[in-house]
Amino acid sequence: QKEVEQNSGPLSVPEGAIASLNCTYSDRGSQSFFWYRQYSGKSPELIMFIYSNGDKEDGRFTAQLNKASQYVSLLIRDSQPSDSATYLCAAPNQYTDKLIFGTGTRLQVFP
Protein backbone atom coordinates (compact mmCIF):
# COMPACT_ATOMS: atom_id res chain seq x y z
CA GLN A 1 0.00 0.00 0.00
CA LYS A 2 1.30 3.41 -0.96
CA GLU A 3 1.66 5.88 1.89
CA VAL A 4 -0.43 8.56 0.18
CA GLU A 5 -2.99 7.57 -2.42
CA GLN A 6 -4.96 9.62 -4.89
CA ASN A 7 -7.13 8.80 -7.86
CA SER A 8 -5.13 9.87 -10.91
CA GLY A 9 -8.24 11.04 -12.79
CA PRO A 10 -8.83 12.91 -14.92
CA LEU A 11 -11.68 14.46 -13.00
CA SER A 12 -13.78 16.53 -15.38
CA VAL A 13 -16.19 19.15 -14.06
CA PRO A 14 -18.08 21.95 -15.77
CA GLU A 15 -17.21 25.56 -15.08
CA GLY A 16 -18.94 26.80 -11.93
CA ALA A 17 -19.29 23.35 -10.37
CA ILE A 18 -17.65 22.03 -7.19
CA ALA A 19 -14.60 19.84 -7.76
CA SER A 20 -13.90 17.29 -5.04
CA LEU A 21 -10.41 15.81 -4.79
CA ASN A 22 -9.66 13.00 -2.39
CA CYS A 23 -6.60 11.55 -0.71
CA THR A 24 -6.00 8.74 1.77
CA TYR A 25 -2.88 8.16 3.83
CA SER A 26 -1.48 5.22 5.75
CA ASP A 27 0.79 6.84 8.37
CA ARG A 28 -1.37 7.50 11.44
CA GLY A 29 1.47 9.60 12.83
CA SER A 30 1.06 12.24 10.13
CA GLN A 31 -0.05 15.47 11.73
CA SER A 32 -0.41 17.87 8.82
CA PHE A 33 -1.40 17.63 5.20
CA PHE A 34 -0.69 19.77 2.20
CA TRP A 35 -2.37 20.36 -1.13
CA TYR A 36 -0.25 21.52 -4.03
CA ARG A 37 -1.41 22.58 -7.48
CA GLN A 38 0.86 21.80 -10.41
CA TYR A 39 0.34 23.14 -13.90
CA SER A 40 1.83 21.14 -16.75
CA GLY A 41 5.58 21.68 -16.96
CA LYS A 42 5.66 23.79 -13.79
CA SER A 43 6.64 23.09 -10.20
CA PRO A 44 4.15 22.42 -7.37
CA GLU A 45 2.50 25.45 -5.78
CA LEU A 46 1.26 25.23 -2.19
CA ILE A 47 -2.42 26.13 -2.00
CA MET A 48 -3.66 24.73 1.32
CA PHE A 49 -2.50 22.96 4.44
CA ILE A 50 -4.51 21.49 7.28
CA TYR A 51 -3.55 19.90 10.60
CA SER A 52 -6.77 19.83 12.61
CA ASN A 53 -9.76 17.58 12.08
CA GLY A 54 -12.58 19.31 10.29
CA ASP A 55 -12.70 21.94 7.58
CA LYS A 56 -10.42 24.80 6.66
CA GLU A 57 -11.57 27.37 4.13
CA ASP A 58 -9.51 29.77 2.05
CA GLY A 59 -11.39 31.59 -0.68
CA ARG A 60 -12.82 29.05 -3.11
CA PHE A 61 -10.81 26.23 -1.52
CA THR A 62 -11.85 24.06 1.43
CA ALA A 63 -9.62 21.38 2.87
CA GLN A 64 -11.19 18.64 4.98
CA LEU A 65 -9.37 16.28 7.32
CA ASN A 66 -10.66 13.16 9.02
CA LYS A 67 -7.83 11.58 11.01
CA ALA A 68 -9.94 8.63 12.17
CA SER A 69 -10.61 7.65 8.55
CA GLN A 70 -7.14 8.80 7.38
CA TYR A 71 -8.78 10.87 4.69
CA VAL A 72 -8.07 14.34 3.33
CA SER A 73 -10.03 16.15 0.68
CA LEU A 74 -9.92 19.41 -1.23
CA LEU A 75 -13.07 21.09 -2.50
CA ILE A 76 -12.87 23.78 -5.15
CA ARG A 77 -16.04 25.85 -5.41
CA ASP A 78 -17.05 27.74 -8.54
CA SER A 79 -14.44 25.86 -10.59
CA GLN A 80 -12.78 27.84 -13.36
CA PRO A 81 -10.93 26.64 -16.45
CA SER A 82 -7.79 28.14 -14.87
CA ASP A 83 -8.14 25.55 -12.07
CA SER A 84 -7.31 22.83 -14.60
CA ALA A 85 -4.12 21.30 -13.23
CA THR A 86 -2.82 18.32 -11.28
CA TYR A 87 -3.51 18.48 -7.55
CA LEU A 88 -0.99 16.76 -5.31
CA CYS A 89 -1.72 15.64 -1.77
CA ALA A 90 1.28 15.39 0.56
CA ALA A 91 1.91 14.31 4.12
CA PRO A 92 5.15 14.70 6.05
CA ASN A 93 6.87 11.64 7.43
CA GLN A 94 6.24 11.67 11.18
CA TYR A 95 9.94 11.42 12.04
CA THR A 96 11.38 13.83 9.51
CA ASP A 97 9.55 16.47 7.56
CA LYS A 98 10.13 15.03 4.12
CA LEU A 99 6.90 15.14 2.20
CA ILE A 100 5.34 11.96 0.88
CA PHE A 101 3.30 12.79 -2.20
CA GLY A 102 0.48 11.02 -3.91
CA THR A 103 0.60 10.63 -7.67
CA GLY A 104 -1.78 13.57 -8.09
CA THR A 105 -5.26 13.95 -9.52
CA ARG A 106 -5.63 15.70 -12.86
CA LEU A 107 -8.55 18.13 -12.84
CA GLN A 108 -10.12 19.39 -16.05
CA VAL A 109 -12.66 22.22 -15.87
CA PHE A 110 -14.52 22.68 -19.12
CA PRO A 111 -16.41 25.84 -20.13
Added chain:
Amino acid sequence: DTGVSQDPRHKITKRGQNVTFRCDPISEHNRLYWYRQTLGQGPEFLTYFQNEAQLEKSRLLSDRFSAERPKGSFSTLEIQRTEQGDSAMYLCASSLDREVYNEQFFGPGTRLTVL
Protein backbone atom coordinates in the same frame (compact mmCIF):
# COMPACT_ATOMS: atom_id res chain seq x y z
CA ASP B 1 7.37 33.28 -7.55
CA THR B 2 7.93 31.59 -4.17
CA GLY B 3 11.35 33.11 -3.60
CA VAL B 4 13.14 29.79 -4.17
CA SER B 5 15.35 29.90 -7.25
CA GLN B 6 17.01 27.10 -9.16
CA ASP B 7 19.66 27.12 -11.84
CA PRO B 8 19.75 26.02 -14.58
CA ARG B 9 16.10 25.63 -15.53
CA HIS B 10 16.92 23.10 -18.24
CA LYS B 11 19.91 20.86 -18.77
CA ILE B 12 20.55 18.50 -21.64
CA THR B 13 23.56 16.25 -21.27
CA LYS B 14 25.01 13.10 -22.72
CA ARG B 15 25.09 9.87 -20.80
CA GLY B 16 28.19 9.60 -18.65
CA GLN B 17 28.62 13.35 -18.11
CA ASN B 18 28.47 15.04 -14.72
CA VAL B 19 25.91 17.73 -13.97
CA THR B 20 25.45 20.13 -11.07
CA PHE B 21 22.32 22.00 -10.08
CA ARG B 22 21.99 24.92 -7.70
CA CYS B 23 19.18 25.95 -5.39
CA ASP B 24 18.83 29.23 -3.50
CA PRO B 25 16.17 28.96 -0.79
CA ILE B 26 14.05 31.69 0.77
CA SER B 27 16.61 33.58 2.82
CA GLU B 28 15.23 32.97 6.31
CA HIS B 29 14.44 29.30 5.70
CA ASN B 30 16.73 26.89 7.51
CA ARG B 31 15.50 23.70 5.83
CA LEU B 32 16.19 22.78 2.25
CA TYR B 33 14.90 19.71 0.40
CA TRP B 34 15.63 18.07 -2.92
CA TYR B 35 12.97 16.03 -4.73
CA ARG B 36 12.82 14.34 -8.11
CA GLN B 37 9.71 14.09 -10.24
CA THR B 38 9.09 11.97 -13.30
CA LEU B 39 6.12 12.18 -15.64
CA GLY B 40 2.84 11.13 -14.06
CA GLN B 41 4.31 10.78 -10.58
CA GLY B 42 4.40 12.95 -7.51
CA PRO B 43 7.73 14.34 -6.34
CA GLU B 44 9.97 11.81 -4.59
CA PHE B 45 12.19 12.84 -1.73
CA LEU B 46 15.95 12.71 -2.29
CA THR B 47 17.60 14.50 0.62
CA TYR B 48 17.28 17.38 3.04
CA PHE B 49 19.37 19.79 5.03
CA GLN B 50 18.78 21.65 8.23
CA ASN B 51 21.15 24.57 8.04
CA GLU B 52 24.38 23.02 6.70
CA ALA B 53 23.76 19.52 8.06
CA GLN B 54 22.48 16.85 5.69
CA LEU B 55 20.02 14.98 7.89
CA GLU B 56 18.52 12.38 5.60
CA LYS B 57 19.19 10.76 2.25
CA SER B 58 16.73 8.60 0.36
CA ARG B 59 17.64 5.14 -0.87
CA LEU B 60 16.92 6.65 -4.30
CA LEU B 61 20.11 8.64 -3.92
CA SER B 62 22.77 6.34 -5.29
CA ASP B 63 26.47 6.98 -4.77
CA ARG B 64 26.46 8.92 -8.04
CA PHE B 65 24.45 11.64 -6.35
CA SER B 66 25.87 14.10 -3.86
CA ALA B 67 24.41 17.20 -2.29
CA GLU B 68 25.93 19.98 -0.27
CA ARG B 69 24.76 23.07 1.53
CA PRO B 70 27.85 24.96 2.59
CA LYS B 71 27.25 27.63 5.22
CA GLY B 72 23.56 26.76 5.34
CA SER B 73 22.65 28.97 2.42
CA PHE B 74 22.42 27.71 -1.18
CA SER B 75 22.65 24.03 -2.03
CA THR B 76 24.08 22.06 -4.93
CA LEU B 77 23.07 18.66 -6.22
CA GLU B 78 25.61 16.85 -8.37
CA ILE B 79 24.99 13.77 -10.46
CA GLN B 80 28.06 11.95 -11.69
CA ARG B 81 28.15 9.63 -14.71
CA THR B 82 24.57 10.44 -15.67
CA GLU B 83 22.29 7.71 -16.96
CA GLN B 84 19.15 7.98 -19.07
CA GLY B 85 17.11 6.99 -16.03
CA ASP B 86 18.24 10.21 -14.33
CA SER B 87 16.09 12.23 -16.74
CA ALA B 88 13.54 13.98 -14.55
CA MET B 89 12.56 17.30 -13.01
CA TYR B 90 14.72 18.07 -10.00
CA LEU B 91 12.89 20.20 -7.48
CA CYS B 92 14.21 22.16 -4.55
CA ALA B 93 12.02 23.29 -1.68
CA SER B 94 12.68 25.26 1.46
CA SER B 95 10.88 25.71 4.75
CA LEU B 96 11.15 27.26 8.16
CA ASP B 97 11.33 24.73 10.96
CA ARG B 98 8.05 24.90 12.88
CA GLU B 99 6.75 22.71 15.65
CA VAL B 100 3.33 21.89 14.24
CA TYR B 101 3.54 22.16 10.49
CA ASN B 102 6.23 22.72 7.95
CA GLU B 103 5.17 24.45 4.74
CA GLN B 104 7.56 23.69 1.94
CA PHE B 105 7.82 26.09 -0.98
CA PHE B 106 9.17 24.84 -4.25
CA GLY B 107 11.45 26.46 -6.76
CA PRO B 108 10.77 26.29 -10.51
CA GLY B 109 12.77 23.09 -10.91
CA THR B 110 15.58 21.96 -13.18
CA ARG B 111 14.54 19.69 -16.02
CA LEU B 112 17.31 17.24 -16.83
CA THR B 113 17.39 15.31 -20.10
CA VAL B 114 20.07 12.66 -20.49
CA LEU B 115 20.63 11.59 -24.10
